[in-house]
Amino acid sequence: MKIDSLFKLRQVADEWILLLQGQAGGEMTRVIAFNETSVMLWNEFHDREFTTEEVRDCLLGQYEVSPEAALRDATSWVETLKRYGVVR
Amino acid sequence: MVSFDSIAGIPYPPGMDWLDFNRLMLPQGASLIHASVVEHRGSAVLFLGESGTGKSTHSRLWLRHIPATSLLNDDCPALRLPHVYGSPWSGKTPCYRNEHFPIKAFVRLSQAPANHMRRLSTLEAFRALQPSFAPELASDTDLCDHLVALISRIIETLPVYHLACLPNEEAARLCHDTLYGNTQ
Numbered sequence: 001m002k003i004d005s006l007f008k009l010r011q012v013a014d015e016w017i018l019l020l021q022g023q024a025g026g027e028m029t030r031v032i033a034f035n036e037t038s039v040m041l042w043n044e045f046h047d048r049e050f051t052t053e054e055v056r057d058c059l060l061g062q063y064e065v066s067p068e069a070a071l072r073d074a075t076s077w078v079e080t081l082k083r084y085g086v087v088r
Numbered sequence: 089m090v091s092f093d094s095i096a097g098i099p100y101p102p103g104m105d106w107l108d109f110n111r112l113m114l115p116q117g118a119s120l121i122h123a124s125v126v127e128h129r130g131s132a133v134l135f136l137g138e139s140g141t142g143k144s145t146h147s148r149l150w151l152r153h154i155p156a157t158s159l160l161n162d163d164c165p166a167l168r169l170p171h172v173y174g175s176p177w178s179g180k181t182p183c184y185r186n187e188h189f190p191i192k193a194f195v196r197l198s199q200a201p202a203n204h205m206r207r208l209s210t211l212e213a214f215r216a217l218q219p220s221f222a223p224e225l226a227s228d229t230d231l232c233d234h235l236v237a238l239i240s241r242i243i244e245t246l247p248v249y250h251l252a253c254l255p256n257e258e259a260a261r262l263c264h265d266t267l268y269g270n271t272q
Contacts, residue, residue, distance in 0.1 A: 008229075010236045013210045013243040021232050033211055 001078070003046045007086050009034065018042075018086065032084055037063075041077060052078050092186055096166040096173045106164060106177050110222055114234040118168040122220045123194075125160040125172055126150045132160055132172045132189040133267060136220045137197040142255055144181060146197055149260035159183050167191075169241055193247045193267050200252035203259045205266045213248035214239060 008021045016034040034042065037059075044058050055074035060067060081087040092100050096118040100109060110120045123134040124143035128150070135143040143162075150157045163179025165172050174185035196208075196216035208216055217239050225231045242248070249266070253259035 008232075010233075010240075012214050012236065012240040015210045015214075017211065017214065019232075019236065021226065021229060031211060031214055 001051070001087050002049050003042075003081070003087055004085070005047075007046075009039065009042050009046070018084075032086075037073075038077065092176045092184075095175055096168040096171075096188070100176075106175075107222055107224055110225065111228075111231060113166070114225065114231050114238070117234070117238065118166060119221060119225075119235065119238055120164050120166050120175065120177070122163070122222075123165055124162045125165045126157050127160045127189050128154060128157045128192070128264070128268065130189065131192040133192050133263075134165070134172060134194045135197055136194060136216065138219070141197050141199060142253070143197060144179070145255050146251075146253065146260065146263070149255065149257060150264070153257045153260050154264050160185055160187065160189065167238070167242075169238075169245060191246055193249055194242065195249045195251050195263060195267075197251050197253060200254070202252070203254055203256075203262050204252045205249055205262055208248045208250055210243055212250070213243045216248055216250060217242060 006021055008019050009016060010019055016039050018032040018034060040062060041055060041058060045055065052071070052074050055077060056067070056071045059065065059070040059073055063070070065073070078087060094100055095109070096113065098113055098116055098118060106120060113119050121134065123136050124147040125132050125134050126147050135146050137143050147159055147162065151159060159181070160172065160183070161174050161178050162181035162183050164175055164177035166175050170190050171188040172191050173188040176184055178184055194217065221235055225235055251259065251263055
């Protein structure tokens with residue numbers, strides 16, 4: 001799967017938000033907030049093909065969590081991005 | 089007749105279309121914004137909202153009920169933080185003041201059955217501010233980045249509120265007292 005390159009991660013004041021860029025008007029107002037972990041994953045995967053397993057391994061490399069918990073979090077992150085049309 | 093050799097400190101080529109001028113402003117950290125603006129005791133309040141939500145109506149309520157208030161612009165003023173500037177574009181109300189004031193606050197309006205005002209979080213403020221800039225600017229990646237940076241600086245340095253309101257005197261007083269204190 002791959003992240004749609006029209007989505008851009010931008011810092012606004014104290015928040016990281018995902019914007020749908022290059023679209024007219026109201027489209028940009030569907031703003032998605034990112035926490036620190038999501039920002040880390042975004043920087044790792046936003047510009048290349050990746051799998052849920054790679055996201056899991058990335059989490060395992062950064063945090064002291066069990067493989068099961070990491071897979072659960074990775075799946076949840078990917079599913080959320082899919083739901084908003086960010087990942088295809 | 090007021091002339092505008094420059095707007096927000098940026099030289100204005102005579103007769104230039106407002107959208108072209110906005111494109112020219114953004115890389116310099118300035119922009120036009122769709123708003124009605126009142127000046128009150130030396131600072132300015134910008135009222136934002138979709139067309140028809142009552143921005144001009146709310147400004148007129150301030151002019152009528154809040155002493156020491158004047159209209160700076162009724163449609164399309166210019167921003168260059170920390171100031172808001174009059175412009176040659178003022179919608180239905182002819183009000184072309186080539187003056188600027190420090191910004192007190194941004195207030196997003198919506199019509200409601202009762203008056204209520206609250207300060208917005210970063211994400212709420214972004215959603216409140218972003219639709220008030222020309223949507224055409226979002227189609228250019230560089231301009232969009234300049235716009236997001238400008239909105240970010242607004243949220244970092246100035247308060248953004250939501251005012252759910254009726255078109256009445258109490259709404260203007262609630263807004264004034266929230267921003268300036270109850271000190272008339």
